[in-house]
Amino acid sequence: MATLLAERPARIDPRVTRTRKLIRDALTTLLAEKAFESITVQDVAERATVNRATFYAHYADKFALLDAMIREDVAVHLAEGDPLSVEDTRAMLSAVATNLFAFVGTHRKCRIDRDFEPQFERAMEAQLTEFLQARFEHCTAMLVSSAIVGASMTWRHQAPRSASDPIVKNIVGILVDGVDRGER
Amino acid sequence: MATLLAERPARIDPRVTRTRKLIRDALTTLLAEKAFESITVQDVAERATVNRATFYAHYADKFALLDAMIREDVAVHLAEGDPLSVEDTRAMLSAVATNLFAFVGTHRKCRIDRDFEPQFERAMEAQLTEFLQARFEHCTAMLVSSAIVGASMTWRHQAPRSASDPIVKNIVGILVDGVDRGER
């Protein structure tokens, strides 16, 4: 394929790494104290011991920050067990979906969830799509991703919540045939 | 008196504060892992996610860093209960000495102590002298300080260690008469 992957800036200035970590940690601790909506950029910058202008040099606004944090979190959990290295498509998708369900399952306590579920969902979907593009073409990745995320959100709202395994098996079964035709 | 106290640089750049904290925290964690002598400036800088050149912009070498850390630690413990606000000289000195003994008593586990007790002692003495200069003239402060620190070090080496109260009472009793004549 002709498309280039996003060109890495070779080396990231350690100050950048540090600043981003400070900002993210700041939001994390603030979220344990109050709701996202009542948190201002000033709050975050102050807690991070970082200038407000510096915040804006890294994130467009507090929503972009939250988005980036969720996506990174999702990315880490998706990569667990290195599912992309699994040859068989069905097995790979099962592993990925299981990882996502596990992530969704553990993240129900966070304050963000109630107020910002749509944002949460979009971020997950975007990240999963990016993740799957290592194996599928963009369009397929998007479709698979939205299916899995959608299922996970439905499952998430069940009370009491059933086991995730049958659902994962079910949805992967549905996807896998169509997907085989779209694999790279 | 005519002497000016060290002129505060008005406002400290938050980057400076942050960098110093990173460096100090780095040395603290490193000391939990290995001996001070085997820790290099590179180690500290790396652990602190700070450039080596930046380290030297703040501290002359690793000894200066250790010294500054000890002194700050001492300063915090000395100020406990705000002994300087106590009018009566004897009571004030008792409080200060008690604070110092408490500090010395709790700091016996640190790895530095065995190899660097002289440095540890000098740093304490310097800090205590500075502290006491709020009440006494320089020369008196130095003398009192060296007496208290010396006593605390002797006490520290006792095995088993006796109660500190009688020793404090004793040394303050010896000092207080001479000191009264040197008070500002």
Next chain:
DNA sequence: GCAGAAGTGTTGCTTATCCGACGAGAGCGC
């Protein structure tokens, strides 16, 4: 002896962060 490796301080130049200020918008009391 000598060569190599590793740590030390220091330097000039680049870059990220800080600062103070600004106009704009939103909320709120009166």
Next chain:
DNA sequence: GCGCTCTCGTCGGATAAGCAACACTTCTGC
């Protein structure tokens, strides 16, 4: 309506931190 306050997002100029290189010392092995 009118001020008042707070937050936002952005700007130009000042400053601390990063980087790569340097000469120097110390140690180690051969």
